[in-house]
Amino acid sequence: MLTSFAKTHIGQRTTNEDFVLVDKKLGLYIVADGVGGLEKGDIASKIASQKVKKCIKKGKDLDYSVYEAHGALVDQIESNNSKQGMATTIAAVLFTGNNYQISWVGDTRVYLWDGKLKLLTKDDSYVEYLLKHGLIDTNELETHPDRHIISQALGMRRKEVTINSNSGTLEKNQVLLICSDGLYSIANETVIANELSLQKEMTHLTEKLVKIAVENNGIDNISLISIKSNDNTIPQDEPIKPHVVREFEFELKPDNLENTVRTIDKEETDLDLIDITKLQELTKKEKDLLESAALTSQKKNRGTNYIFPIALIVIIVLIGVLLYFSR
Secondary structure: OEEEEEEEEOOOOOOOOEEEEEEOOOOEEEEEEEEOOOOOHHHHHHHHHHHHHHHHHOOOOHHHHHHHHHHHHHHHHHHOHHHOOOEEEEEEEEEEOOEEEEEEEOOOEEEEEOOOEEEOOOOOEHHHHHHHOOOOOHHHOOOOOOOOEEOOOEOOOOOOOOOEEEEEEOOOOOEEEEEOHHHHOOOOHHHHHHHHHHOOOHHHHHHHHHHHHHHOOOOOOEEEEEEEEOOOOOOOOOOOOOOOOEEEOOOOOHHHHHHOOOOOOHHHOOOOOOOOOEEOOOOHHHHHHHHHHHHHHHHHOOOOOOOHHHHHHHHHHHHHHHHHHHO
């Protein structure tokens, strides 16, 4: 048996472009985060989520359903000029008993709590590309100036969308969290883990995490679904272990928790510009630059070289400039 609770908050935006869908009968849970600021992101997230639900009701696979949602958005864009540019990220979870499948596109995330906090989704983002090629480390993921640039979303028409997937079994007292970047960019993993260790009831957990994001000047839309298993799998069933993208280990110190929350200074910030997810497909030239830099880094790391770090910084700055002027 699963218990769950969902909450979404507009943050300091004028429109809530997040869409949250929960259908306990189907075992379907979705958070979709519209991309593009004022370019119909709220419509895109709603269309995509409802299309996934329709496909699941027809007995379709979750990956297939998410891809159909992409097709539905492309059809809307091509047939209606007012919907040009709309797109959405999505993270969908489908339960069959205690077993779950995750399908996602973009940077909406799914976390697992099993006594430790584990990230089960890998962002389709520029900074993940940098991390893959060894140009930044994990500590820079959440602070890099281009962290809000994503490489794919539902509705993009320039190339085929790749549906990412993962699967596992939610055992007794384990929790899945599905959240938009408006939550985890403020209430980071330390905060999330701390609340999971304190809050046993999904309503309180969800409301507390959203409240933390809102009260720390959360500018973007903030959405979270919390799902808890109250039972183990049937004894003869072998639990499925999900692929863990990252596992977070830290000492929880509730007294110092306020020091770990990212607070936006709205007095010095343009609320219409900060923390807005941007869809920016990397060009072949940019990818070649990154891969060349990574290869050079591997070679130079075999010996001492003091020139390469400077060259690497120059390359990253050039890529940032290219991305800025290509928007």
